Amino acid sequence: MKFFFFSLLLFFLFILQISVLPFLLIFGVLPNLLLVASIFFIFYPLGRGLDYRELMAFSFASGFLIDTYSGMPFGVVMLSFILTVALVHFLAYNFLEKANFFMVCIGVLIGSIAYSIISFGILRLYIAFNLISDLGFDYSVFFKVMLIFSVLNIGAVMVMHIPFKKFVIFTDKFKR
């Protein structure tokens, strides 16, 4: 049952991401709700919500879904999601102890920066292996986008923090 609810949430966020958010472009950049959700669930397992395996499955599925609709080469988002969530999970469990709103914001900030850098790195690897052609890259644009992306994701946390928290508490009533 719990799996069903999380799948439903995943699908709902994905639909929101591809259908609604494109109308709310800010400086040409969108927040990534699935990334925000994945990072949020790192901070709110605490014996409920998602365990590591489920979390990785959630982020893998998120990446896969976005990859099918993304303009980037297939696999970039999926790999970036898995690596980012693993990194933030590692940092959260080793350096950040409390699970509160502020910590989630820090996690999302780190996650957003890491996601941008990892995606960029994977893209460069694709280019290095001649899987895609190099069309040139403007680093100033990259840093600007990364900054706006991080701010937007933190904004998304502010909006979705309470609904996500309530969702975790709600799904906790059901067995895995």
Added chain:
Amino acid sequence: MRLFKNKFFIFLLFLIFSFLIIFLNSRKLLGFSNNFLNVFVSSVSKPVWLVSGRFSSLFSFIVDLKNIRSEDFNLKDKNQRLLAENIYLKDLLKEKEILDKAREFHIKDNFDWQIGRVIGMDIQNWSGYVIVDIGSDDGIKIGMPVITQNKLLVGKVIEVEKKFSKISTLLNPSIKVATKTQDSQAFGMLTGDYTKSLLMDFIDKDKVLLLGEPVMTSGKDGFFPAGLVIGELKNFEIKPENLFQTAIIRSELNIYDLDRVLVLTKF
């Protein structure tokens, strides 16, 4: 089973799985599942997209409306500024025309003048006073004649302050002007009666006046230079018991139309 609880192993497993999917996709082996996913997702996302689009259009419309209001305000503001600028430029043009004509007087008649703008008039009492924005600071003195740019006699200065002066026009009966008719060369003394019809008295009985002939200042009183336009002869009357004949002169002066006047400082 313990292996599946190891975080690194799980991470590695998902990573390998991801590479596998990427490999399968590159070999076009995921086409069917991708198509299925696309059909399934688009069946849900399409209506959501349409609804979002409508909301977005509505939102854009509201934003546009706000922008239009702001633009409208800016345009109105700009329009007002342009209007003010236009009025100012027309005013300057008018002043230039007046100055050009006044310069002619200076050359032809050797007049010196100060140009003044009418800033008020005493219309309530029908006394025929107007106030202009030049005064003693501009060299204006009591008694100086006042004319229009077309050499039409307006009146004379009766009060002077530093920055403005009061002018009594021809309509006021207190003003007396030595006049003459242009064609019959009949001389007389003109007085006002608060209307546009002025009384010209002390005209030689032997002079044959012509209706409609122009009347101008004669310069014999020493207060007004000769040749200033007053109006035209409208009517005249000869009474046997009187020594002189009288005439009614229709003044060309309309004090409500006065905008700028020339105060003759030297003539």
